[in-house]
Amino acid sequence: MLEFLFRRCATAILPQEAKKMIAAIQPAFVATASKNGKPNVSPKGSFRVLDDEHVAFAEIASPGTIANLKENPQVEVIVFDPATWGGCRIRGKAEIIESGDLFESFKSQFAPLKMKVHSAIKIAVEDVAIMPPMKTG
Ligand SMILES: Cc1cc2nc3c(=O)[nH]c(=O)nc-3n(C[C@H](O)[C@H](O)[C@H](O)COP(=O)(O)O)c2cc1C
Numbered sequence: 073m074l075e076f077l078f079r080r081c082a083t084a085i086l087p088q089e090a091k092k093m094i095a096a097i098q099p100a101f102v103a104t105a106s107k108n109g110k111p112n113v114s115p116k117g118s119f120r121v122l123d124d125e126h127v128a129f130a131e132i133a134s135p136g137t138i139a140n141l142k143e144n145p146q147v148e149v150i151v152f153d154p155a156t157w158g159g160c161r162i163r164g165k166a167e168i169i170e171s172g173d174l175f176e177s178f179k180s181q182f183a184p185l186k187m188k189v190h191s192a193i194k195i196a197v198e199d200v201a202i203m204p205p206m207k208t209g
Contacts (some may be wrong), residue, residue, distance in 0.1 A: 076163075081200040084125055090160040091121050092201050093151050097159060101150045104140035104166075112136040118178065119149065122194065127162060130178040138191075141166050147195055158205030160170040164195040183196065 081087055086159045094100065098138075106112075116139060118130040127149070131138060141147070152159035169175050169192040173186035176191045 076204065076206075079202045079204065081202060085202060086121060086124055086127070086162075086197055086200060089202055090119070090151075090162070093153070093160050093202075094121050094127065095159065097151050097153045100129070101152070102137060103148045103150070104138050105144055105146065106140045107143040108144065110140070112140050116177055118181070119151070122174070125197050126194055127164070128174060128178075128192055128194045128195060130149050130182060130189045131168070131189050131193055132182065132189055137193075138168065141145070141168060141193070142157065149195070152203070153205070155207075156205035157203070157207055159203045161201040163199040164197045167194045167196070168192075169194055 098119065099117040100119035101113055102116050103111060103113040114134065116129040120128060122128050145167065147164055147166045149162045150159065174194060175192040178192050182189050
């Protein structure tokens, strides 16, 4: 493995480096697949860290992502800064949540923008890889 390009952490715990990248870089690109392997990837500006083992985003307008998640909860997410070529990749298992604190928190966040949140997608992190920055921004 070329460590300077892609450092696999092989851990379900988000390193501090990854948390900082997720907070600083938007949107994240969320990839899903149907049960037959039909892929879907799209940007999610609401993507955020919940705690050391979970990330999440708001479902506002994500029909392709949700259709796939209903068949297959596995996701892979790329957080990438084109200015530095740094970022991280997160693999995990998603859960569609339609009530509770996380859902209410996303609803309040997007209500002032007149955006309706249909659900919160909570992802239990299974694997993290860091792409160290390769150029100055
Ligand atoms: C920069 C950007 C950020 C976005 N962020 C979100 C988001 O956080 N949640 C969401 O549901 N849709 C978001 N969208 C919209 C979906 O990604 C967009 O409707 C997409 O084409 C369809 O989503 P799908 O691939 O999941 O069906 C965003 C779109 C853009 C261009």
